[in-house]
Amino acid sequence: MTATQLPASIDDTLALLDGQGYVGDRSLATVLFLALKLGRPLFLEGEAGVGKTEIAKVLASALGRDLIRLQCYEGLDVSSAVYEWNYAAQMVEIRVSEAAGDTDHADLSKSIFAERFLIKRPVLQALEPSLSGPPVFLIDELDRADEAFEAFLLEVLSDYQVTIPELGTIRAQEPPIVIITTNRTREIHDALKRRCLYHWVDYPDAARELAIVERKVPGAGERLAREVVAFVQALRADETLFKQPGVAETLDWATALTELNEIALDPDMVSDTLGVLLKYQDDIERVRGSEARRIVDDIRRENDREKAEAAGATPW
Missing domain, CATH: 3.40.50.300 (P-loop containing nucleotide triphosphate hydrolases)
Structure with a gap:
């Protein structure tokens, strides 16, 4: 190196x-x-x-x-954390010294506490x-x-x-x-x-988390990456969750969904894969089903609104 x-x-x-x-x-x-x-x-x-x-x-x-x-x-x-002595090797050294007739305790003590017996x-x-x-x-x-x-x-x-x-x-x-x-x-x-x-070190905002997903999970499509990040960001805003997902869980979930050939979030698939994202059963039960569907629907509506504004249309 x-x-x-x-x-x-x-x-x-x-x-x-x-x-x-x-x-x-x-x-x-x-x-x-x-x-x-x-x-x-x-x-x-x-x-x-x-x-x-x-x-x-x-x-x-x-x-x-x-x-x-x-x-x-x-x-x-x-x-x-710091060091310990190799007691087995020290015992062998003592036995060898005794067998050779070397019984000088001062020399033996100095010998067995040499650096070669130190486990760092x-x-x-x-x-x-x-x-x-x-x-x-x-x-x-x-x-x-x-x-x-x-x-x-x-x-x-x-x-x-x-x-x-x-x-x-x-x-x-x-x-x-x-x-x-x-x-x-x-x-x-x-x-x-x-x-x-x-x-x-705080949770990243949506833009930075999206950049992380794009960097670390290049196989994820653009739409899937954006929806995964939006879903995770929504979960982090839920203060009732026992443990909010970290960036590591975001990457694991994006990778898992990519391996399942998903191109966008599907509420049923979200519920089936929540164990990748959340690590407590109470949290999974809270999000699974109707809550997962609600979050996905909110993400889709927000995406449609942004597309309409970008196209110059009046969002309804």
Whole structure:
């Protein structure tokens, strides 16, 4: 993987995202450019499925850097996130030393806690030098981790170092490019946020979501793509839904309908494929049937009105 230079301007950052197929807006490009320019972690918050994780993937690919991902979850600890010792290999080393008559405990202790027995997890990997340059370090869904682990990250994000009692402090020669994402299932402590630049990743408007569908699902016809986006936008306006569909679900649904050779939304097909778009049974039951038909009819009427206005006719 060949590393490329960091973007020199906001426009270059927009072009970098666009070159990787990511349809971003200028506000995102601005904060991303500043994070790269200032060497600060970027804290991305937003609903699930709006493209936060994809930003880190796109950045790593565009810059030719390694992507190191730490997927957070409840109970995540240092041994899973930072390092642990290869206990099996250490036991073999002890047995071999004992069989050879080497019983000097000081030498044996130094031997078994050598770096060759260290299993490096994502945090430690992100601090290591790389020929392609500092990696992109994605700390994904931090809100799923416990507050104790969040507190541990303060040392990493402040000084880009970790301390291993048996080896000492390991410090990055060059700080990694850090992207932190959260779905806001809980609040992240201010002490960590202060170390980052912040950006809220919102659902895209209709025009940008249509551009995303056209880019990511090129097999979808123009009419199908527009109606899919209009349907999803209508669902997001429904505050009674437990979970509104994200961009990921929009793309999945457009892909599914394309595979079914649909050229436009059909109310019956919409009801049959809602499991691709919505992930909770109560939401599916609310939309299935008459509600799906109503939304499709509204989309068709709006399309007819726009066509009539474009043709100079008086809409009825």
